[in-house]
Amino acid sequence: MRVLITGGLGFIGSNLARRLVNLGHSVTLVDSLTPEYGGNIHNVYDIQDRVAVNIYDIRDSLLLRESLKGVDWVFNLAGQTSHSDSMSNPFTDLDINARAQLSLLEAVRLVNPEAIVVYASTRQLYGKPQYLPVDECHPIRPVDVNGVNKLAGEQFHLLYHDVYGVRACALRLTNTYGPGMRIKDSRQTFLGIWIKRLLTNESIQVFGDGKQLRDFNFVDDVVDALITAAATELSYGRVLNLGGNEVISLAELAHKLTRLRPNSSWETVPFPEERKKIDIGDYYSNYRLANDLLGWCPKVKLEEGLLTTVQYYRQNLSKYL
Numbered sequence: 001m002r003v004l005i006t007g008g009l010g011f012i013g014s015n016l017a018r019r020l021v022n023l024g025h026s027v028t029l030v031d032s033l034t035p036e037y038g039g040n041i042h043n044v045y046d047i048q049d050r051v052a053v054n055i056y057d058i059r060d061s062l063l064l065r066e067s068l069k070g071v072d073w074v075f076n077l078a079g080q081t082s083h084s085d086s087m088s089n090p091f092t093d094l095d096i097n098a099r100a101q102l103s104l105l106e107a108v109r110l111v112n113p114e115a116i117v118v119y120a121s122t123r124q125l126y127g128k129p130q131y132l133p134v135d136e137c138h139p140i141r142p143v144d145v146n147g148v149n150k151l152a153g154e155q156f157h158l159l160y161h162d163v164y165g166v167r168a169c170a171l172r173l174t175n176t177y178g179p180g181m182r183i184k185d186s187r188q189t190f191l192g193i194w195i196k197r198l199l200t201n202e203s204i205q206v207f208g209d210g211k212q213l214r215d216f217n218f219v220d221d222v223v224d225a226l227i228t229a230a231a232t233e234l235s236y237g238r239v240l241n242l243g244g245n246e247v248i249s250l251a252e253l254a255h256k257l258t259r260l261r262p263n264s265s266w267e268t269v270p271f272p273e274e275r276k277k278i279d280i281g282d283y284y285s286n287y288r289l290a291n292d293l294l295g296w297c298p299k300v301k302l303e304e305g306l307l308t309t310v311q312y313y314r315q316n317l318s319k320y321l
């Protein structure tokens with residue numbers, strides 16, 4: 001397959017690229033490498049000779065149109081991922097997570113309507129869960145601008161399927177972690193900054209009482225789901241939740257992490273006011289639909305995934321600070 005990955009130098013995109021080139025596919029990555037986002041050229045250090053890399057912003061619709069010509073699969077992963085930044089800079093989030101998604105689909109419709117498009121959506125758009133585990137029928141009530149814009153981006157994919165027959169689908173990812181994630185701050189996920197603090201001998205800070213429940217996916221499991229979704233006709237036109245195989249409180253998670261490094265510690269601290277307003281409380285997914293349609297379920301245990309991740313950052317820390 002000829003494959004295009006938007007956001008391909010980011011955390012999930014680069015892991016996906018590695019898997020795809022190892023499977024023998026021809027892979028092109030598009031990424032803006034905007035410093036505040038998760039793109040990092042080191043993410044592809046081992047496959048740099050086996051992928052084509054185009055550095056540009058997907059808000060440039062003409063360049064995007066050129067990249068889309070002749071590709072079989074598009075993994076649409078480019079996005080602004082910071083919830084806080086979406087509140088302080090809502091229009092940038094709108095431009096990238098909603099407007100640029102629409103222009104990508106317009107380009108697909110015009111230059112390559114045969115392409116299969118898989119979009120990385122998010123559990124964030126459910127907002128504060130009304131019941132657990134959260135399935136795809138759960139009401140949608142985003143708690144931040146990012147959630148609203150990601151919802152628009154996702155729904156454009158479904159609309160282009162329904163109206164124009166584009167074979168597009170969306171996976172709603174839960175917290176994903178693994179080698180290649182941004183750790184220098186909490187823009188991508190709180191787990192990133194936790195790992196940085198763990199490795200730089202600072203205490204991990206857990207906001208609130210640490211009792212909030214979450215589920216997690218190791219990135220390899222998400223890569224499995226993305227590729228299977230592209231290859232499975234049953235997924236086209238649908239939204240599928242991904243989810244973890246363990247539910248864990250943030251305090252327990254911090255405790256697990258500190259067990260991986262001697263003399264490390266964690267503490268609870270009060271929620272910063274701007275974070276509290278957009279916190280979703282407890283969340284974990286029901287991913288039965290992905291299991292039914294794709295045969296997907298997460299395989300990597302949290303202990304194992306955390307160990308792999310911490311080992312990676314021990315060896316590559318300077319590239320991510």
Ligand SMILES: NC(=O)c1ccc[n+]([C@@H]2O[C@H](COP(=O)([O-])OP(=O)(O)OC[C@H]3O[C@@H](n4cnc5c(N)ncnc54)[C@H](O)[C@@H]3O)[C@@H](O)[C@H]2O)c1
Nearest residue numbers: 007010011012032037038039057058078079120122173176
């Ligand atoms: N990591 C998670 O836990 C998680 C959870 C839910 C959803 N998602 C979604 O998965 C996708 C990938 O996330 P990730 O965790 O790999 O984040 P990431 O920040 O590492 O990857 C996103 C990539 O997109 C690039 N990008 C951003 N704006 C761009 C633009 N305008 N033009 C070109 N490139 C641009 C960034 O440089 C970055 O490399 C995102 O759309 C995100 O919303 C991730």
